[in-house]
Amino acid sequence: MDFFISQFISGLSITSILLMIALGLAIIYGTTGVINMAHGEFVMIGAYTSWFFQTQLGMGLIASIIPIFIITAAMGFLIERLIIRHLYNRLLDTILATWGIGVILQQLIRLTVGSELKYLKIPTYMAESMSLFGQQVSIYRVFIFLFAIAIFILAWFLIFKTKFGMKLRAVTQNKDMASCFGINSGMVYSSTFALGTGLAALAGAFVAPLKSISPDMGTNYIIDAFMVVVLGGVESLIGTAASSFIVGGTSSLIASFSNDTLAKALVLVLTIIILRIKPEGLFTRKSRS
Amino acid sequence: MIKIDIFKNKFLLYGLFCFVLFLFPLIVDDPFYLNKMSTYICFGLLAVSLSLSWGYTGILNLGNAVFFGLGSYCMAMSLKLKTDSIHTGSGGLPDFMVWNNVTELPWFWEPFYSLSFGIFAGIAVPVILAIILGYFIFGGRAAGVYVAIITLAAMIVVYLIILDQQAYTGGDNGITDLSTLKLGNLEFDAYGSSAYYLIVSVMTFVLFLTLVITKSRAGLIFQAIRDDENRVRFLGYNVGVYKTASLCISAGIGGVAGMLYTIVMEFASPTFMSISLSLSVVIWCAVGGRQSIFGSFVGALVITSGQGFLSESETFLHTWTLIMGMVFILSVLFLPKGLAGIVDQKRK
Numbered sequence: 104m105d106f107f108i109s110q111f112i113s114g115l116s117i118t119s120i121l122l123m124i125a126l127g128l129a130i131i132y133g134t135t136g137v138i139n140m141a142h143g144e145f146v147m148i149g150a151y152t153s154w155f156f157q158t159q160l161g162m163g164l165i166a167s168i169i170p171i172f173i174i175t176a177a178m179g180f181l182i183e184r185l186i187i188r189h190l191y192n193r194l195l196d197t198i199l200a201t202w203g204i205g206v207i208l209q210q211l212i213r214l215t216v217g218s219e220l221k222y223l224k225i226p227t228y229m230a231e232s233m234s235l236f237g238q239q240v241s242i243y244r245v246f247i248f249l250f251a252i253a254i255f256i257l258a259w260f261l262i263f264k265t266k267f268g269m270k271l272r273a274v275t276q277n278k279d280m281a282s283c284f285g286i287n288s289g290m291v292y293s294s295t296f297a298l299g300t301g302l303a304a305l306a307g308a309f310v311a312p313l314k315s316i317s318p319d320m321g322t323n324y325i326i327d328a329f330m331v332v333v334l335g336g337v338e339s340l341i342g343t344a345a346s347s348f349i350v351g352g353t354s355s356l357i358a359s360f361s362n363d364t365l366a367k368a369l370v371l372v373l374t375i376i377i378l379r380i381k382p383e384g385l386f387t388r389k390s391r392s
Numbered sequence: 393m394i395k396i397d398i399f400k401n402k403f404l405l406y407g408l409f410c411f412v413l414f415l416f417p418l419i420v421d422d423p424f425y426l427n428k429m430s431t432y433i434c435f436g437l438l439a440v441s442l443s444l445s446w447g448y449t450g451i452l453n454l455g456n457a458v459f460f461g462l463g464s465y466c467m468a469m470s471l472k473l474k475t476d477s478i479h480t481g482s483g484g485l486p487d488f489m490v491w492n493n494v495t496e497l498p499w500f501w502e503p504f505y506s507l508s509f510g511i512f513a514g515i516a517v518p519v520i521l522a523i524i525l526g527y528f529i530f531g532g533r534a535a536g537v538y539v540a541i542i543t544l545a546a547m548i549v550v551y552l553i554i555l556d557q558q559a560y561t562g563g564d565n566g567i568t569d570l571s572t573l574k575l576g577n578l579e580f581d582a583y584g585s586s587a588y589y590l591i592v593s594v595m596t597f598v599l600f601l602t603l604v605i606t607k608s609r610a611g612l613i614f615q616a617i618r619d620d621e622n623r624v625r626f627l628g629y630n631v632g633v634y635k636t637a638s639l640c641i642s643a644g645i646g647g648v649a650g651m652l653y654t655i656v657m658e659f660a661s662p663t664f665m666s667i668s669l670s671l672s673v674v675i676w677c678a679v680g681g682r683q684s685i686f687g688s689f690v691g692a693l694v695i696t697s698g699q700g701f702l703s704e705s706e707t708f709l710h711t712w713t714l715i716m717g718m719v720f721i722l723s724v725l726f727l728p729k730g731l732a733g734i735v736d737q738k739r740k
Contacts, residue, residue, distance in 0.1 A: 382538075
C-alpha cells in the first residue's frame with residue numbers, strides 16, 4: 104500500500120507538469136485550430152530561461168516565474184503575428200510552420216548555450232521532505248501540484264469570468280460573427296497563443312530541477328501532451344484536466360511496474376483505440392457543428 | 393515541327409531522368425561518390441513515398457520515417473545473420489546479443505536466416521503497421537491534425553521500443569557489421585557500381601509504378617479525397633479504405649527505400665526512424681513540391697546532396713539545420729506547392 108501511495112504522489116507531480124503543458128496546447132488548439140508543434144520547444148525555452156535566471160542572474164525560482172512567463176508569452180505573440188497568422192486558411196500547414204519554428208528554437212539554443220546537459224537544483228527551502236499520509240514526500244513535488252491547480256483555476260477564471268475570456272469564447276464559437284460585433288479576433292488569437300506558450304514555459308521552469316535540461320527535452324513531454332489533447336477533446340478545460348490525469352496516472356502506474364517505454368507505448372495504443380470509438384475525444388458531447 | 397513538352401509528358405521526363413542516373417557511373421567513377429549518390433537516391437524514394445500519401449491523398453504522415461526504419465532493420469537482420477562467424481558469437485549469434493548475455497537467437501530473428509524472407513518482411517512489416525494505423529485512424533474519421541499527431545507518436549513509440557530492447561535490436565548502436573548483399577551470383581558491394589545499379593533500377597521501377605498509380609482510377613480518387621473528402625464519401629466511395637491503401641503503398645515504398653539504404657550504409661540505426669529524419673522528409677517534399685512525385689524526389693536529391701557537399705562538422709550541421717528550418721517556414725508561407733509549383737506556373 105505504501106508503495107502505491109508513494110508512486111501516486113510522485114506520479115502526481117509529473118501529471119501536474121503535463122496538465123500545464125496540455126492546458127496551453129488545448130487552449131491554442133481549441134481557439135485557433137492550430138496544433139502547436141513547437142509547444143515542446145517552449146517547455147525547453149522555459150527550462151533554459153529558468154536556468155539562466157537562477158545560475159547567471161542569481162534569481163530564485165519563485166521570483167523568476169513572472170519574468171519567464173512574460174518573455175515566453177511575448178515570443179508566442181510575435182510568432183503568431185509573424186508566421187501563424189498567414190496560415191489560418193490552411194490549417195494543416197500550421198503544423199508544418201510550427202514544426203519549423205520548433206527546429207529553429209532548438210538549433211538557436213544549441214548554437215548559443217550548447218548541447219550539453221544543464222542541471223538546476225531544487226530551491227533549498229523546498230528540498231526537504233514532509234510527511235503526508237505517512238509518506239515522506241518532497242515539498243517541491245507538493246508545491247508543483249499546488250501550483251498547477253492554481254494555474255488551472257486561474258485559467259478557468261480567465262476564460263469564464265473575464266471580458267477577455269468572453270471574447271475568446273465568442274471567437275472560438277464563430278470568428279466571423281464575433282468580428283461583426285467588434286471583437287478584435289486577431290488580437291484574441293495572438294493573446295491565446297501568448298497564453299499557451301507562456302504556460303508551456305512555466306511547466307518547463309518547474310520540471311527543470313526534477314530532470315536535466317537539454318535542447319531536445321521538449322520531445323519527451325510533447326507526445327504525452329498530444330495524447331491528452333486527443334483523448335480529452337478541446338471542448339472543456341475539465342476534459343483536459345481529466346485526460347491529463349488519465350494519461351499521467353496511467354503512464355506512472357505502468358512505469359512503476361515495468362518502464363517508461365512500455366508506459367508510452369500502452370498510452371498510445373489506448374489513445375488510438377479510443378480515437379476509433381470516439382474520434383472527438385472522451386469529454387465532448389455530440390454536436391452538429 | 394512537333395514540340396514535345398517533357399514536363400507535360402511525364403513518362404518521357406521520368407525516362408530521361410532515370411537514363412541520366414544510369415549513366416552517372418560512367419561520368420563519376422569514384423566509389424565514394426557513387427555510394428553517396430546511392431544514399432541520396434534512397435532518400436529520394438522516401439520523399440516519393442511521402443509525396444504519395446501527403447501530396448496526393450492529403451494524409452500528413454509525420455511519422456513517415458518509421459516505414460523506412462522498419463525496412464532498414466529487416467534487411468539488416470537478414471544481412472547480420474549472413475556475416476562470417478568470426479564477427480558473431482557461438483552458433484551464429486549476432487555479436488551485440490552476446491554482449492547482452494542473450495544465449496539463444498530470439499524467435500522473431502529465426503526466419504531472417506532466409507534473405508528472401510528479410511526482403512519480404514522489409515515491405516510487409518511497414519505495410520502491416522500502415523494497415524493497423526489506417527484502420528484505427530481513418531476508420532474513426534479522425535481529423536487531419538489528429539492523423540499527424542498519431543503517426544508521429546506511433547513512430548516515436550517504435551523508436552523507443554527499439555532503443556529499449558537493446559538485447560534484441562542493438563539499442564542505440566543499431567545493427568552493425570553486416571555482410572554484403574548477395575543475390576544468386578551477384579554481389580552488391582556498397583562501394584561498387586553494382587549496388588548503385590541495383591538502387592537506380594529499383595528507383596526506376598518505383599518512379600514508374602507511382603506514375604501509373606497516380607494516373608489510375610485509384611490515383612484520381614486519392615486526389616479527390618485530398619481536395620474534398622466528404623464529396624468523395626457522398627459519391628459512395630469508402631474513403632477510409634482508399635486512405636489506408638494510399639498509406640500502405642507509401643509504407644511499402646518507404647520500406648524498400650530503407651532496405652536499399654541499409655545495403656549502401658552497411659548498418660541500421662534507430663536514427664533511421666527518428667523525428668529529425670521524418671522532419672527532413674517533410675521538408676524535402678515541401679520545398680520540392682509535395683503534390684509532385686518528381687518534385688519531391690528532386691527536392692530530396694538536391695537538399696541531401698547539398699548537405700553532403702558541405703562539411704560535416706557539428707557546428708556546421710547545427711547551422712545547416714537552422715537554415716533548413718527557415719527555408720521550410722518560408723516555403724510553407726510563400727510556396728505551398730514548392731519548386732514544382734514554380735515550374736508549373738512558368739509553363740502556363
